[in-house]
Amino acid sequence: MGFTKKTPDSAFSNFLDDAKKxxxxxxxxxxxxVGEACLKEARLNGNYTxxxxxxxxxxxxxxxxxxxxxxxxxFANTKGGQNGKKHLDSLKKNYQNGIVLIVSTGMSYAAYVEARNYNVLTSSELLANKLVPQIMKQLGFEMK
Structure with missing residues (x-):
């Protein structure tokens, strides 16, 4: 008594491709x-004028x-929005592999504001560092 394969060779490969997608x-x-949460955090809780x-x-x-x-x-159609879009576009070129979240600000003085002990993106970074591992673990990913 033998076994006969009835499933096409491509079926298993297609199944794996679909699961990966x-x-x-x-x-x-x-x-x-997480990106939306970080954006909301930065815009609502920035403690600068x-x-x-x-x-x-x-x-x-x-x-x-x-x-x-x-x-x-x-981005809004303002000077800040245009700078933000331009800066984000320049950062995207640096990440060609994997899944990447970029949160940025396009104004050159943002680091100066942060250095003066104001929150521009710091709370967003802390939020992302908290949310990403939690969510990835819930989805079944192993975090290293």
Whole structure:
């Protein structure tokens, strides 16, 4: 009594490809969620006086998968928004592998404001460092 294979060779390969796409899709959605949370945190809890609105408008995020933009925050049509978009675009070129979340501000004086003990992106970074491991663990990823 023998066994006869009835499943095409490609069926198992297709199953694995579909499973991989589903896992990557869940991870990308998680990173988008974290990006939105970081953006909200930075814009609502920045404890500096934004006289022109440029600094808050220049804050944004992007989620990339192997260099391809999966999601990106919208920027206001202001000087700050234009600078934020330009800076984020320049950062995206540096990340061509894996799933990446970039949260940035496009105004050159943001570091100066942070150095004066104000919160521009610090609380967003802390939030991302907390949320990413939690969410990835819930999705079944092993964090190192």
């Amino acid at each position: 589903a896992v990557i899709g869940r991870a990308v959605k998680a990173f988008i969620y 934004d006289r022109t609105g440029n600094l808050r408008n220049s804050i944004g995020y992007a989620v990339l998968f192997n260099g391809e933009v999966m999601e990106e925050s919208a």
